[in-house]
Amino acid sequence: MQLVDLIEKRRFVGREFLLWLWLESELGDATLSTAEHGSFGLWIESKLVLSAGKESTRITAPMPGQGREAKEALRRGQLPQTATLHIALGEDETSLTLEAESFAVRGLKLKTLLDAAGDDDAVPGDLVDEMAGRKPGRPKAKRPPADEEGDANLDALARFQERMALTHAREELLAALYRDFLALRLARAWDAAIVPAMRRWAAGEEVDLAAYRKATKARGGGDGRAARVSSKKR
Amino acid sequence: MSATTGSLSYQRFFVETKLPRDFVARAHDAIQKQVMRPLTADEPDAERSGWCVMGDAMDLELDRERVFLDGFLNLGLRTDRWAIPAALLKTRLREAEARQRGKKGREKLGKREKAELKEVVTRELRKKLLPSIRVVDLSWSLEDNVIRFFTHNKKASAVLLQLFQKTFGFEPVPESPFTLGRRLGLDAAELAAWEALEPTSLLVEEPAPAAQGGGR
Structure with missing residues (x-):
């Protein structure tokens, strides 16, 4: 198979990845884990778009995956196209919208320490913004005097480094999840155990968690490759 | 869209070419050749793009230390366009x-x-008018070989990709489920399984409507 076909004809795998994250999140009470990261919170929040061909279902709600509308869309043959994921890892909480077929990221909100410094202070213009019903913003920084320019550049560099480090960390987490997903998706367990569980879950029926975990762990082979849902019982 | 403020929206591309030893010097020279030349009223061009400092469309002084930051190559793509109503x-x-x-x-x-x-x-x-100015940031992690284009706009992405190729001489590979899988290390069996993949569907077939009674 040509490289272009391996890429273009298999973009649906990205949709199945989002579907699997959604399933894992619901079965595991929003707790997932990877070998490198341990347990962390992950759930779909605020926006979920499903589609198949020209048909699409756009759901905007605090927990868009939990309603019947989303599951019904799955039962009509639609799969997730984009989803906003909330990730809570240790003290850090972040959210981002992931495009299934390109893994492009929208609206990645980073909890940076350097950006947050001094955010509690009012800045000129806040009151005007508030009265006009706008979100208070920071005024455009004036160009610092020459002797302060070096410090300002260092500050900007530190902020950039922090943002990129946090971005990289989120990407690593998603990559670890994707690797665990692929281990399942490319194994027999997918058709034998995961898809039947997905069908029951989409239909609102009870999912045999023990059998599901057994299937995911069997693929993981004890090497920690497969993500595991938490042991909490729903 | 900016890489330095607010929330981040981006697409990822990957570099599969091995960079030469003197890449920084060569890349900096190549960037200098594609620095943005602002549009002027007397020129026939209606639109032009070129590199500027990341996060500042008006700053066209691309000194080496402002482009290469701690293992990253950072640039802004500035596009000027005459938009006469x-x-x-x-x-x-x-x-x-x-x-x-x-x-x-x-x-x-x-x-x-x-x-x-x-x-x-x-x-x-x-x-009597000023051209509209748009800027899109680009950040290339030279260590991880990943390039982040901070835009989802198709036209801006195409211009960015074109200028990138013109400047650095190669085409980066856009991220996709396959490219990420490959980087994560698909083995031979997994690659074979990938080729044979069929889409998963949870579609529930509606039962066929009951045949109509044929009585006349």
């Missing part, structure tokens, strides 16, 4: 045509005359 251009053109007809004592102007007039009017209007 169509209604304004039409009105001014109509006025100019009327003047020209009066001057020449004719009722109609030829195609070529009209085209020339349009050019003159456009140039005059450009002198």
